[in-house]
Amino acid sequence: MCLAFAESATAGRMAFEFSLCPQSGSILKGGLVCYDASVKTDVLGLDPELIEKFTPESAEVTQAMAHRLQYLIPSDIQVAVTGLTTPGGSENKEKPVGTMFLHIILKHRSIAQKVAFHGSPEEMVLQTIDLLAYTILQALETNVPHSTLES
Numbered sequence: 001m002c003l004a005f006a007e008s009a010t011a012g013r014m015a016f017e018f019s020l021c022p023q024s025g026s027i028l029k030g031g032l033v034c035y036d037a038s039v040k041t042d043v044l045g046l047d048p049e050l051i052e053k054f055t056p057e058s059a060e061v062t063q064a065m066a067h068r069l070q071y072l073i074p075s076d077i078q079v080a081v082t083g084l085t086t087p088g089g090s091e092n093k094e095k096p097v098g099t100m101f102l103h104i105i106l107k108h109r110s111i112a113q114k115v116a117f118h119g120s121p122e123e124m125v126l127q128t129i130d131l132l133a134y135t136i137l138q139a140l141e142t143n144v145p146h147s148t149l150e151s
Contacts, residue, residue: 003136004073005031006044006065008056009083009100010125017129029075034065044068055090057082059114062101070105077136078105081128085121100128106139 005015015031018024032043037056040046046064054060065080083100084091091097102113115131117124 003077004075006080066103
């Protein structure tokens with residue numbers, strides 16, 4: 001089983017952290033850092049109107065990133081993440097700084113999460129990585145059917 005990442009807010013840190021795991025060479029396929037919206041559109045092929053409508057940091061864009069990643073880096077698990085670790089993005093009352101979006105495609109099932117973390121930008125990124133690892137392990141252990149989970 002191998003996985004690939006499309007990372008925005010975590011800027012490659014997820015792939016890095018997974019590369020430190022034992023047997024990572026047989027698990028980690030690769031990743032794409034798409035911090036800027038232009039990489040989401042020009043490289044991943046997301047529709048600019050989707051980003052305009054929902055913002056670069058949104059559940060909808062994160063889901064589209066995970067789905068498009070399948071065509072760039074074929075893998076068993078596709079992971080996409082967007083979010084707000086610092087001010088200056090699309091934060092608002094319903095989506096404050098600290099809001100992170102994950103979308104995981106695992107064996108043709110989708111798991112979507114929206115969580116709000118607190119702390120420094122690095123702490124928020126590390127909390128997101130911990131949540132991702134936990135979510136993947138839970139999904140593999142319980143064989144979760146197609147679902148949308150929100151924390």
